[in-house]
Amino acid sequence: MKKRRPVLLPALALLIALPAYADRYPVPKNAPYQEECASCHMAYPPQLLDANSWRAVMNGLPKHFGTDASVDEKHRVPIVDFLTRNAGGGKTGVTVDASGKPLLRISETARFVRKHRELSAATFKRASIKSPANCGACHTGAAEGDYNDDHVRIPK
Numbered sequence: 001m002k003k004r005r006p007v008l009l010p011a012l013a014l015l016i017a018l019p020a021y022a023d024r025y026p027v028p029k030n031a032p033y034q035e036e037c038a039s040c041h042m043a044y045p046p047q048l049l050d051a052n053s054w055r056a057v058m059n060g061l062p063k064h065f066g067t068d069a070s071v072d073e074k075h076r077v078p079i080v081d082f083l084t085r086n087a088g089g090g091k092t093g094v095t096v097d098a099s100g101k102p103l104l105r106i107s108e109t110a111r112f113v114r115k116h117r118e119l120s121a122a123t124f125k126r127a128s129i130k131s132p133a134n135c136g137a138c139h140t141g142a143a144e145g146d147y148n149d150d151h152v153r154i155p156k
């Protein structure tokens with residue numbers, strides 16, 4: 001039995017670390033994504049939308065939430081590839097609207113709604129927050145991909 005200890009201990013450490021991993025979504029490094037998709041808002045974690053939604057977002061950039069976020073094809077193609085490769089799949093919950101169209105917002109996915117159901121619409125509209133899309137307003141570690149509830153500060 002003694003011989004097994006060095007194997008068991010790291011396995012145990014991993015088990016303890018696992019729950020913390022569920023609230024970490026670090027954005028993998030990708031130059032075109034950072035360049036084109038992190039100027040108006042943070043670079044959202046690709047893991048929080050599924051691949052169909054990312055394709056739909058990337059196919060609608062000229063009409064992107066009331067702004068024009070078009071990028072040239074030289075950048076668009078690698079960004080689509082990056083986003084779909086790192087997409088969240090089924091873990092993001094339902095990612096289509098009532099008519100079956102892919103949702104374009106992380107903040108409308110079933111998982112997001114469930115995780116934020118204790119917050120009222122009025123809270124999200126505060127001047128200090130403005131929108132559910134403004135993750136960093138409440139998640140102080142959002143830039144590092146840290147969404148742990150211990151690091152949430154909801155501004156007044």
Ligand code: HEC
Binds near residue numbers: 044069071079104
């Ligand atoms: C010209 C500014 C601009 C650029 C560039 C831009 N966006 Fe956006 N994006 C917006 C605005 C405005 C919203 C809506 C924010 C809100 O609802 O508060 C938004 C929202 C989003 C959302 C939904 C957030 C949510 O969950 O509610 C996603 C996803 C997104 N953008 C992805 C991208 C990607 C991918 C790129 C790069 C190809 C990009 N954006 C580039 C302006 C921009």
Ligand code: HEC
Binds near residue numbers: 048119124133135
């Ligand atoms: C108004 C403040 C606010 C905004 C804006 C906000 N969140 Fe949150 N978020 C919270 C709070 C509070 C919780 C913890 C809920 C709980 O534990 O009951 C949370 C929980 C989460 C969790 C779950 C973490 C876990 O422990 O499993 C994720 C993931 C998350 N948020 C991602 C996002 C993303 C991505 C955005 C932006 C698209 C965002 N949030 C915007 C307040 C906010």
